[in-house]
Amino acid sequence: MDTLEPAPSLSTEVACPGCDLLVRIDDMRAGETAKCPRCGCLLSEFRANAFEQVIAFAVAGLILLGLANSYAFLTMSSNGMDRRITLWQAPAALWDYGMPLVAGMVAAFIIAVPALVLLLLLAVCIPLRAGRYQSWLETAAKGVFLSHHWAMVEVFIIGVIVSLVKISELATIDLGISFWAYAAFSGCFIMAVSSLDRVQCWETIERLSQP
């Protein structure tokens, strides 16, 4: 296997996913973006160190998600009584109240899908960073672009804040280590996903697959 230097620029032709207009991207440099001239859709955003950035944020995100599952997420106290929950108890409570479908959706959207996306991002970006072709690259990259819409980490963070306001009349709430770990994880997740440009990713995979 040969290792290839990262491409300094990007030249290709794409059809705008929003309106099907053929757009020629010529010699796009780091930091430049390509937009569809007809409908305004963002087509590509070329980054110099995209794969390194994705790896860094994905590794940090996975560690933080591990932490978020290891400590107390929220603690409520009222009239001398305490109630402490972990992150998993949010979906688990729905399960216990006889709503397995909603429990499954919540667990998928806040934990399982984001974790899967980060693992797939690593499976894609580590070989791309090293400039080595691997047989799983296409499958893993397809997985990333099919599933990342279904991660709702930032929505969940806002959901926690809304819940705190609703409960604050009834009891005192303490934010646990897990909450802060999850908040940091959601930042890393968003950065990891948005650092990977679809056109750049697939053009690099294609370049590596051709000896």
Place this chain on the structure above:
Amino acid sequence: MSGNSATAASRNLAACDICYKLAPAQTHNCPRCGAALHLRKRNSLQHTLALLITACILYIPANTYPIMYMDQFGSTESSTIIGGVVELIALGSIPIAVVIFAFSVIVPSAKIMVLFYLVWTVENHSPLSSRQRGLMYRIVHFIGKWSMLDVFVVAIMAALVHLGDLLVVRPGIAALSFAGVVILTMIAAHRFDSRLIWDTTDDD
């Protein structure tokens, strides 16, 4: 970067939904990533409509049944989605009430109406330009998942608020219907092919 105002379809090229690779329209699978290749998403309008109608039906129980019950000192209070917003206003949490109202009431209903409108105007005249409708589609696609907010709030409250028999929060059946509405409208937005907006247009 330059546009030559020819579409991929006019050159008999199909673009892959997953990796954006261009290939002759007769190709069955994308030569780069292997995904099924179509000139346009298959049966896009029918699928979108079917999902939207299902979402509309589920939207009724989502708003009429309680999304949450609160048992406090032996008495039970139930609240619907709108009821939750009213309670928040009564508590004086106006900003949070606005957030919940926007994501749980305005976004889902506006999203369903916008998608119906976009499907309708693919085959009928629209006073809005294709560019405006394309922008509407992108906003609807982007904002859809934020409606799950209320479901997450119910999940967190049901898990956290459980102090013996004194104070217990339980989820209501509307949480299931509402999660269904959000997911169905997300899939509907995904199934809609925004290139259809431009296929019948003359404006560039």
